[in-house]
Amino acid sequence: MKLFKQLLVAPAALGLLAPVAAGATEVNVAGVADYASTGEQVTSITQFSDVYPTDWAYQALSNLIERYGCVAGYPNGTYRGNRAMTRFEAAALLNACLDRVTEVTDELKRLMMEFEKELAIIKGRVDGLEARVGELEATQFSTTTKLKGQTTFVIGASTASSSVDDAADAYAAEFGATTFNYDTRLFLDTSFTGKDLLRTMLRAGNFGQSVFGNGMTTMETAFEEPNGPNNVAINRVWYQFPIGDSFTATVGGLVRQDDMLAVWPSAYPADTVLDFFTYAGAPGTYNLTLGQGAGLSWESGGFSISANYVSANGFNSDPEDNSFFASDDEEFIGEDFIDSCGGIATDCAASNGTVQIAYTDDNWGIAAAYNYASGDNGVGIYGGNATPSAVSFAGLGVTNSFGLSAYWSPESASWFPSISTGWGINTTNIDDDASLFADSATSQSWYVGLQWSDVFLKGNSAGMAVGQSTFITGVDFDDDFEGSEWIGDGNYAWEWWYKFQVTDNISVTPALFYLSRPLGQGTAALSGGFGPSGDPEGDRDDTFSNFGGLVKTTFKF
16 A cells, blocks of 8 residues: 555554454454445434544544444444454445545645646756756855955055155155055854854955055055965964854964954944044054964853953964074075064064953943963054054063943944944053163043944945044153153044945945044154154144045955
């Protein structure tokens, strides 16, 4: 018997055979004849005079009658549910049910003939899908890895304005041309268990000689391999996996500080314009150091704690500082100098340690973070988010930084924007051998970023941000230093942008930016020569500013 018939007959057979007495003796042939000769199937359970709603099998018997119509009684209108059934009686009832199964099968055949064309189309589509799935499985390079990418085009320029003669012209001579730059990132994301992640990121770009890759006009998307433009290099490779229900561990041969944080405390999009606005207002704390390291984060409810360590020189085995400058009579090797200093947690490791405590809800969050950076070995604030003075001091010793950041976003798009804000303070303890005139320096930074969603058209967005890039607020000068202790390093940065979401994968973002004093205290020295050199005081009324515009096109694939 086919499986379909078995499934239909099983309820009837079980329901009818269950009362069969194990010790049934002689076959009552006359009774079987009476049962089988009626030839009439009941259509309602009420036709049985001896079956009552209180009987335990009442509902089962009712279903068999109404659904299959293959239950018969005795000529006197009784069912005799408590009587032992003989095998002949069971055979007669089973035969009646099989007749009904045949009728149902015929109905199904008629339906199949009526919808023959539609069924053929569906079968063809299923066969096509099976073939495509088979081809995909046969040609995919990995069953565990997904590839995604992003390419960004930037075309734009920056101009300078200054009260100092020839200062703006000197800037234009070096950075005055309109440039067309690109940044390409390829992500290979691999998961072995569904909960872990091995990320390998390849990157290439040509921002090295562009105004958008130098100084405080540096963009977040700016990148160029140290070996030169258009060189593809591994920019990130790390592995992340859960430990229990609350902990997540990350370890990488080339991992960045923010890759190991449970929370990024900002709703202002990182991929906008000026790089400074991507650091949650505290570039010293969130310095995005890249190197060899590991981290551990804990999350429970909305609370999280993250701790990580990165050594920017962790790939090098030499713990001693053996850098030297090549003289005229020495063979030039590589760059102007060779620095073989390195190791993990050594004096030459360029160590960077971060601890962050955060709380996030559905549409808001707040975080406090502390960072230790050994800036004298290559870690610290860089020119993309600080004045030249702040960069110089951060490179003279160990910097301790603290950042406080928060954000809030509306539950749905409205005239009210998301708000992100942050503040950071950094204290650098200067090595005795690194400076002859100062023992320590303090710098600060802050920002406020606003973003509106669905502006004019659904999917489009607009934003602006204002703040002060890292600037020196105090210096503990050496007692023997007789120079000026004047500090005028303050500056302001603004950016405005509007993003057109052309398709799900393509966006175009025109933007403007303005920097009031990107040279900070060095502005006063312009009268003694372009750049932060010459007389440290100079003319304190000197001005120097940047204004620029660009169009950024982003392709995601």
